[in-house]
Amino acid sequence: MSATAAIRVLIADDHPVVRQGLRTFLGIQDDIEVVGEAADGVSAVTLAESLKPDIVLLDLKMPGADGLAALTELRARGVPARVLVLTSVTERGHVLPAVQAGAAGYLYKDVDPKALVQAIRAVHDGHVLFAPDAAEAVLRSGPGGKDDDDRGVAALTEREREVLVQIARGRSNREIARALTVSEKTVKTHVSNLLMKLGVQDRTQAALYAVRHGLAGD
Secondary structure, eight states: OOSSOOEEEEEEOSOHHHHHHHHHHHHTOTTEEEEEEESSHHHHHHHHHHHOOSEEEEOSOOSSSOHHHHHHHHHHTTOOOEEEEEESOOOGGGHHHHHHTTOSEEEETTSOHHHHHHHHHHHHTTOOEEOHHHHHHHHHTSSSOHHHHHHHHHHOOHHHHHHHHHHHTTOOHHHHHHHHTSOHHHHHHHHHHHHHHHTOSSHHHHHHHHHHTTOSOO
């Protein structure tokens, strides 16, 4: 492994077999270190505060405080860890609340193990990463249907597309300004305009939009 520090992961799931399987598989990755396990939402929040993981792999259905409650509490306490939901809950109605509570990714437990590792790396790098069905659920929560969706893409200027690509890569306004050699004020204007044109509410939805339409870049 290079000198880069390993990605610190906290696993939060109420099933011991799932936790053990994840720990075993993630433990053989050169760039990932499992730093702890939690069996419920309360423990997940407590351990995230004390262990300071980079990523929390969070199940939604857990006894006591569930995953959504844990997500909300993590954000309320200012825990900087990025949260990747890993759940067996397939109802689309659970996706948007998780995004609104701060989830940076949303995958189902039938995900290919190698894809899960890539997702952890991507989320750690600042990207948002959602299973196709989950991304669709978030995007469909906004106004308009398929025709509006397509018109939103067509309405973007070339510069707005460039800004959208940068958003999908997890870049801040300052980083986007530096990459495109413009002012932060100009970037803010572009962001406001593209959110309006796409009919999405925030940067996470914009990033999901970019991924869905193949605008996210490499």
